[in-house]
Amino acid sequence: MKRPTNRQKSKTFDLIILKTATNYLIPLLLMFSIFVLLRGHYLSGGGFVGGLIASIAFVLHSFAHTTKVTLALFRFSPKTLIPVGLSICLLSALIPVFTGAPFFTGLWLEEPIAVIGSVGTALFFDIGVYAVVLGVTLTILFTIKDNV
Amino acid sequence: MVDFRIFTNTETKTFMIGILITVFVVAFLILFSGNSFRPKYYRLLAIFPLLLFLYFGYFMMNLQEESSLLLHYKWIPSLGINLDFKLDGLSLLFSLLITGIGTLIYFYASDYLKNAHYLNRFYCYLTLFMGSMLGLVLSDNLMTVFMFWELTSITSFFLIGFNNEEESSRKSAMTAFAITGLGGFLLLAGFLLIANITGSFSIQELMSSHEILQNNSMYILILIFIFGGAFTKSAQFPFHFWLPGAMAAPTPVSAYLHSATMVKAGIYVLARFSPILSDGYIWNNTLMIVGGITMIYGAFHSIFRTDLKEILAYSTVSALGIIVFLLGIGTDYALYAAVTFILVHALYKATLFLTAGIIDHAVHTRDITKLTGLGKYMPVVAIAAFIAALSSAGVPLTFGFISKDLIYESTLNFPQWGVYLTIFAVTTNVLLAGSGFLAGVKPFLGESIQKPSRLHKPSVFLWLPVVILSLLTLIFGIFPFLADDGILNHAFTSIAVRETELYLKLWHGFNTVLILSIFTIIFGLFLFVFNRYLRTPLQNVLKLEPVSPQSLTESFGEFFRKFAFNYTRLMHNGYLRNYLIVIILFITGLVGYRLITTVPLQLITEDLSGFSIYELTFFIIILVSIFYTLKTTSRLTAIASLGVIGYCLCLIFVFYGAPDLAMTQFAIDTLTVVLFVLVLFKLPGFLPFRNKKIIFRDAVISLSFGTLIMLITLQSLVYPASKEISRFYAENAYTLAKGKNVVNVILVDFRGFDTLIESVVLSIAALGVYGILKYRGINEEAD
Numbered sequence: 015m016k017r018p019t020n021r022q023k024s025k026t027f028d029l030i031i032l033k034t035a036t037n038y039l040i041p042l043l044l045m046f047s048i049f050v051l052l053r054g055h056y057l058s059g060g061g062f063v064g065g066l067i068a069s070i071a072f073v074l075h076s077f078a079h080t081t082k083v084t085l086a087l088f089r090f091s092p093k094t095l096i097p098v099g100l101s102i103c104l105l106s107a108l109i110p111v112f113t114g115a116p117f118f119t120g121l122w123l124e125e126p127i128a129v130i131g132s133v134g135t136a137l138f139f140d141i142g143v144y145a146v147v148l149g150v151t152l153t154i155l156f157t158i159k160d161n162v
Numbered sequence: 163m164v165d166f167r168i169f170t171n172t173e174t175k176t177f178m179i180g181i182l183i184t185v186f187v188v189a190f191l192i193l194f195s196g197n198s199f200r201p202k203y204y205r206l207l208a209i210f211p212l213l214l215f216l217y218f219g220y221f222m223m224n225l226q227e228e229s230s231l232l233l234h235y236k237w238i239p240s241l242g243i244n245l246d247f248k249l250d251g252l253s254l255l256f257s258l259l260i261t262g263i264g265t266l267i268y269f270y271a272s273d274y275l276k277n278a279h280y281l282n283r284f285y286c287y288l289t290l291f292m293g294s295m296l297g298l299v300l301s302d303n304l305m306t307v308f309m310f311w312e313l314t315s316i317t318s319f320f321l322i323g324f325n326n327e328e329e330s331s332r333k334s335a336m337t338a339f340a341i342t343g344l345g346g347f348l349l350l351a352g353f354l355l356i357a358n359i360t361g362s363f364s365i366q367e368l369m370s371s372h373e374i375l376q377n378n379s380m381y382i383l384i385l386i387f388i389f390g391g392a393f394t395k396s397a398q399f400p401f402h403f404w405l406p407g408a409m410a411a412p413t414p415v416s417a418y419l420h421s422a423t424m425v426k427a428g429i430y431v432l433a434r435f436s437p438i439l440s441d442g443y444i445w446n447n448t449l450m451i452v453g454g455i456t457m458i459y460g461a462f463h464s465i466f467r468t469d470l471k472e473i474l475a476y477s478t479v480s481a482l483g484i485i486v487f488l489l490g491i492g493t494d495y496a497l498y499a500a501v502t503f504i505l506v507h508a509l510y511k512a513t514l515f516l517t518a519g520i521i522d523h524a525v526h527t528r529d530i531t532k533l534t535g536l537g538k539y540m541p542v543v544a545i546a547a548f549i550a551a552l553s554s555a556g557v558p559l560t561f562g563f564i565s566k567d568l569i570y571e572s573t574l575n576f577p578q579w580g581v582y583l584t585i586f587a588v589t590t591n592v593l594l595a596g597s598g599f600l601a602g603v604k605p606f607l608g609e610s611i612q613k614p615s616r617l618h619k620p621s622v623f624l625w626l627p628v629v630i631l632s633l634l635t636l637i638f639g640i641f642p643f644l645a646d647d648g649i650l651n652h653a654f655t656s657i658a659v660r661e662t663e664l665y666l667k668l669w670h671g672f673n674t675v676l677i678l679s680i681f682t683i684i685f686g687l688f689l690f691v692f693n694r695y696l697r698t699p700l701q702n703v704l705k706l707e708p709v710s711p712q713s714l715t716e717s718f719g720e721f722f723r724k725f726a727f728n729y730t731r732l733m734h735n736g737y738l739r740n741y742l743i744v745i746i747l748f749i750t751g752l753v754g755y756r757l758i759t760t761v762p763l764q765l766i767t768e769d770l771s772g773f774s775i776y777e778l779t780f781f782i783i784i785l786v787s788i789f790y791t792l793k794t795t796s797r798l799t800a801i802a803s804l805g806v807i808g809y810c811l812c813l814i815f816v817f818y819g820a821p822d823l824a825m826t827q828f829a830i831d832t833l834t835v836v837l838f839v840l841v842l843f844k845l846p847g848f849l850p851f852r853n854k855k856i857i858f859r860d861a862v863i864s865l866s867f868g869t870l871i872m873l874i875t876l877q878s879l880v881y882p883a884s885k886e887i888s889r890f891y892a893e894n895a896y897t898l899a900k901g902k903n904v905v906n907v908i909l910v911d912f913r914g915f916d917t918l919i920e921s922v923v924l925s926i927a928a929l930g931v932y933g934i935l936k937y938r939g940i941n942e943e944a945d
Contacts, residue, residue, distance in 0.1 A: 050825075055901040058821035060909060066829035073836055093932070096925045103918050116239055120911050122900050132900055136910040139917070143910070146921045150928040151833065159840050161935040 065147025095149030251652025349391025396428025449490025456483030551602025595686025
């Protein structure tokens with residue numbers, strides 16, 4: 015049995031309102047996800063939730079357009095985000111080692127930076143988690159969407 | 163004495179950790195260089211181990227003044243796991259072997275493997291291996307010893323399986339990895355027990371607590387675990403069979419890993435721990451018995467094999483047995499013999515292996531019944547191989563003579579069963595002498611049957627390492643004090659923890675030992691000359707193969723594979739509902755049993771707060787949605803109402819002050835619904851189950867599970883959980899980790915390690931989904 019491909023499907027559902035809406039929603043949702051990521055250390059939020067919100071943004075976009083169009087927004091496959099994220103996590107844990115402190119010691123800059131807040135290794139770690147979660151979610155969802 | 167010290171002490175120490183890091187960095191640089199270098203440039207890499215060799219050689223001067231150098235670096239201080247490194251006589255001996263023979267192997271392999279694909283991978287594995295081996299012998303912390311130990315197993319797996327297109331190669335790599343991996347596991351158990359009893363991971367500190375260990379009731383268990391680790395790695399009977407199998411590796415690898423360095427890791431651990439664990443009875447007798455069996459068994463097998471590398475593999479097994487045997491005897495003579503033999507064996511066995519590689523390279527066969535008269539075409543190699551064979555037989559003026567003398571000296575001087583031990587040692591050495599001649603002399607003598615035109619002349623990169631090694635055998639044989647003062651004396655001191663009057667000498671006078679030596683050489687020659695006639699009757703031993711440890715292990719593996727196959731077929735039948743039923747029933751049964759038998763059930767109602775109108779509303783919405791999910795005949799409706807339940811739960815989290823949880827749950831729920839919708843259209847038609855029995859079964863399962871969870875929740879009110887941990891987190895989130903959101907601080911700081919590992923798990927899951935679905939796609943296209 016031949017399955018309908020994505021392109022054929024998109025022809026059957028031409029959702030003009032959703033398409034237009036997502037074009038505006040994507041930057042908003044992404045900004046929100048970064049906001050959630052950065053406020054994590056003081057208020058509710060963090061890398062994990064941030065990553066999930068960001069992936070919801072892209073998933074929404076892929077519903078309105080197709081996965082192909084969504085993937086075109088990336089310069090590289092979302093899979094790449096996984097090793098990149100893991101490396102950021104690992105590096106943030108390794109940075110203290112070079113200053114002589116044990117692995118995974120939290121190091122912080124003395125003065126907080128405007129808008130971002132306090133900058134420390136924990137923040138980089140959270141950024142890594144954000145990237146991993148985004149990469150993992152998008153890889154799983156897009157693979158299933160395209161192959162099932 | 164000339165002062166060779168260039169660095170101050172602290173500088174050399176920091177330099178040492180730098181060296182280990184450099185080795186690993188270089189390994190990955192080689193890997194990522196791709197195939198952009200021509201094979202001949204890889205030989206320049208030999209400079210790297212050479213520099214390391216010179217560096218460790220420089221320490222030889224330093225050790226004259228201090229018995230050991232220590233370096234501490236805090237890694238995970240809360241667990242007592244630190245990067246502690248120690249350089250004493252024993253580790254220096256091994257470091258020099260690893261880097262010295264490593265240099266020659268780097269050099270040799272660049273020519274030997276010049277036609278191989280992925281030479282960059284080969285050199286990456288080789289460098290990683292060298293780094294792990296150095297780390298292993300330099301570590302002073304049990305955990306880092308274990309870590310590097312495992313790394314040597316893993317890198318050796320890749321090196322044995324380097325010709326990964328051949329099935330035999332893959333199988334040998336798996337066998338070696340399974341056996342040494344099992345050993346690593348046992349070693350970890352032993353180390354943890356030791357650390358538990360003494361409260362320290364530092365080998366240096368353990369030296370003083372050997373009485374505590376030996377009087378502990380766990381002492382036997384510790385010995386079993388440590389022996390398990392060391393015997394598997396060092397190929398002692400009955401775990402020896404992975405070593406002959408590992409000969410599927412390229413010859414430089416066999417020479418490096420399976421004769422000179424890695425297989426001696428087990429020996430190293432035994433030597434390192436003998437001052438700590440040796441009790442003069444169980445430890446020593448076990449080592450003597452196991453080592454004794456191994457040396458006889460290996461030597462006996464080496465004499466009737468026909469494959470050149472197989473002969474060498476079995477004689478290596480035997481040599482490892484001799485070292486273990488000597489460590490077991492444990493007298494001054496024996497320990498001195500052990501350290502000397504480590505060096506002697508590394509020198510002559512590496513020579514023979516590399517020669518076997520040259521022969522294989524030149525005439526494309528390793529069958530010694532076919533190899534004759536090669537000496538005419540490669541005289542230099544032939545002379546080097548002769549020297550190695552003579553050293554293995556213990557002929558005077560080679561280094562082997564000196565170590566053989568020491569071995570006989572130590573067995574003869576053993577108080578109780580000196581005569582029997584000597585008989586064992588002499589038998590082994592006679593057989594080893596015979597097999598040494600077979601491997602080092604036989605191929606070069608006699609009439610040439612090869613057509614000269616088919617021969618490749620060995621290039622300088624192949625014969626130079628062989629010549630250097632055999633020259634060293636000669637130099638140390640004639641001037642034994644060079645090796646003695648430089649390193650062996652210090653190595654002895656670090657095993658025995660005492661000074662000794664012993665020193666290596668060429669001439670002991672005319673005594674029993676000399677007569678035994680002469681006897682060994684003569685009978686070795688006899689075995690060599692009459693090998694042709696002896697081989698056939700001896701090969702009858704192979705009929706016992708079905709009950710050999712190798713066959714037994716393999717049939718156990720096969721049994722286990724079949725068991726796993728049938729078990730999987732039974733449990734994984736592909737129906738999601740069956741998985742769920744099994745999982746839920748199992749949890750309900752296990753937790754329910756524990757709850758009923760050990761916890762007195764009671765209800766405390768006065769602590770329960772009343773509920774507000776919001777909560778009641780959401781409760782009703784949840785109930786209605788559940789009902790709707792069960793009753794509906796449309797999948798979409800079912801998924802949507804499940805989503806409603808999820809969102810209601812989020813709101814309940816919000817009411818009870820867990821905004822982080824609520825946010826995450828909210829996002830997860832959204833994505834779950836999306837996931838469902840994605841696959842919704844691909845599912846087969848909806849089949850409502852109207853079978854009464856099934857409905858009844860499901861109702862019972864879900865009701866009992868629900869009841870269990872409710873009981874646990876209510877019970878947890880009776881026993882308020884320890885608040886200490888949560889209070890610690892709450893109080894210290896800002897002071898220690900500069901965060902105000904405790905949940906996030908726990909995730910990224912206090913328990914950052916967990917989060918890191920969880921991220922890895924997530925990534926593996928994603929790769930799994932990707933792999934499975936893409937692979938399925940490929941298969942369908944092929945159909």
